[in-house]
Amino acid sequence: MELRREGLERYSLRRHTHMIEKGLVMRPRRAVFAESYIEETVGVLCRLDATVGDSDRDAEFVWFISVLESYFDAVSLDESPAASRAYSVFRGSFSALGRAESFDPRSAPFAVQSATRSEVDPSEFQALLTNRSSVRWFLDKPVPREVLDRASLAAAEAPSACNRQPYRIIILDDPGLVSAVASIPGGTKGYAENIPCIAVFVGDLSAFSEERDRHLVYIDASLASMSFILSVEVDGLASCCINWPDVSSRDAKLRSVLNIKDFESAIMLVAIGFADPLGSVPSSRKKSLGLVRQYNDSLV
Numbered sequence: 001m002e003l004r005r006e007g008l009e010r011y012s013l014r015r016h017t018h019m020i021e022k023g024l025v026m027r028p029r030r031a032v033f034a035e036s037y038i039e040e041t042v043g044v045l046c047r048l049d050a051t052v053g054d055s056d057r058d059a060e061f062v063w064f065i066s067v068l069e070s071y072f073d074a075v076s077l078d079e080s081p082a083a084s085r086a087y088s089v090f091r092g093s094f095s096a097l098g099r100a101e102s103f104d105p106r107s108a109p110f111a112v113q114s115a116t117r118s119e120v121d122p123s124e125f126q127a128l129l130t131n132r133s134s135v136r137w138f139l140d141k142p143v144p145r146e147v148l149d150r151a152s153l154a155a156a157e158a159p160s161a162c163n164r165q166p167y168r169i170i171i172l173d174d175p176g177l178v179s180a181v182a183s184i185p186g187g188t189k190g191y192a193e194n195i196p197c198i199a200v201f202v203g204d205l206s207a208f209s210e211e212r213d214r215h216l217v218y219i220d221a222s223l224a225s226m227s228f229i230l231s232v233e234v235d236g237l238a239s240c241c242i243n244w245p246d247v248s249s250r251d252a253k254l255r256s257v258l259n260i261k262d263f264e265s266a267i268m269l270v271a272i273g274f275a276d277p278l279g280s281v282p283s284s285r286k287k288s289l290g291l292v293r294q295y296n297d298s299l300v
Contacts, residue, residue, distance in 0.1 A: 009044045011164050011207040014060075016041040017067050018163040024070055024109045031076040035083060042068065042086040046093045059107070065094055066107035128233065135238035136191040136271070137279030143173060143197040143272055147235045151199075154231035160220035166207035167221040167267065169228070170200040170258055177257070184254050185269060187243045196273040198242075200254075201225050206263040221267040229270060238275035244268050 016037050023033040034041075045064050052061065068090055077084040106115075148171050155169060172178050173196070181200070182192035201224065203217025229239050244266050254266055 007204070008206055009048060011166065011204075013041060013044045013048065013064060014164050015162040016044075017064050020067055020071050021109055024067070024074060029074065032080040032083060033075065034071065035080055038071075038083055038086045039089075042090045046089065049093065063107045067109075069094075070108040128230065132230070132233050133238075133281040134240040134284065135273075135275045135279065135281055136194070136240050137276040138194055138196050138238065138271075138273030139276050141196065141274045143237065143274070145173070147232065147237060148173075148197070148199070148272070150235060151228045151231040155224035155228040158220070158223040158227045160223065161213070161216045164207045165220065165224075166204045166217050167224060168202050168204070169224075170202060172198045172200070180257050181254065181269070182271075184250050184257070185242050185244055186247075186250065187245075188271075195271045197271070199225075199228065199270040199272060200258060201267040201270070202258075202260055203265045203267045204263065205265060217265060218267055225268055225270060232272055236274075237272055239273075240271040242269035242271060 016034075019037070020034050020041070023029070026033075045068070049061060072083070072087045072090065075083050077087055152169055152171070156165065160166065172181055175196075178195055178198050179193070181198055182188050182195045188195070201221045203221050205214065205217055208214065208216060225241070229241070232239050251266065254260065260266060
């Protein structure tokens with residue numbers, strides 16, 4: 001329960017930090033904003049920070065602290081008792097940090113013109129998308145974990161609602177676990193025994209407090225999984241998306257094998273490996289541009 005409570009607070013902190021960033025980049029920016037949650041935000045940050053200490057602060061905590069520094073620099077404390085009280089608490093906990101040189105300047109809102117733009121050629125990117133196929137026949141060869149780590153980092157760069165990133169990626173490269181999981185979905189019949197590695201995207205429903213947001217784990221995890229898949233492809237590996245069916249018996253089995261919590265939900269699975277050059281892949285022709293794109297002038 002303690003770990004879950006800490007997780008809930010961290011999700012809340014990520015959401016509020018994102019909301020503060022949006023307030024900071026608004027044009028024109030209001031003199032005071034975030035009054036209804038700024039004290040709670042600072043309180044949660046202080047509680048979580050006390051559990052990690054200076055040496056264990058990661059990029060996420062640097063982001064929390066840097067955004068709040070920018071917030072207190074920007075708002076008019078004289079006009080907001082709530083912001084003033086929050087600043088007193090924040091200053092008492094983090095004043096020794098200052099604006100550390102080690103802090104990434106991109107840890108708080110920054111000018112668009114200072115961002116590093118991608119140099120990927122549009123035609124090369126389109127070729128990556130077009131040439132990628134869902135591969136079901138793999139070589140009996142282990143998948144390098146450094147490739148999987150790069151793919152996981154790529155997944156983490158995908159956008160998510162209020163930057164909560166309500167998912168985790170369970171990567172299975174142990175043959176016994178891969179075998180136990182590969183046949184559960186049902187869509188792997190005939191090639192389950194040939195899969196060397198599986199990534200399971202698991203959504204965390206506890207990241208959301210309102211029923212209206214219950215589908216966001218599917219959207220956010222799916223965006224992340226596409227980045228994961230493209231990263232694997234660039235690294236010379238192949239993949240296949242495995243549909244996760246809404247079948248209670250299969251869900252119970254997967255939960256048991258992977259210790260998935262009651263407040264989590266499996267979103268999708270991805271098979272990963274080195275493609276067998278002697279294998280074949282379905283053509284899977286895609287819809288034409290005119291069938292997937294519609295401009296506003298055709299809305300008649």
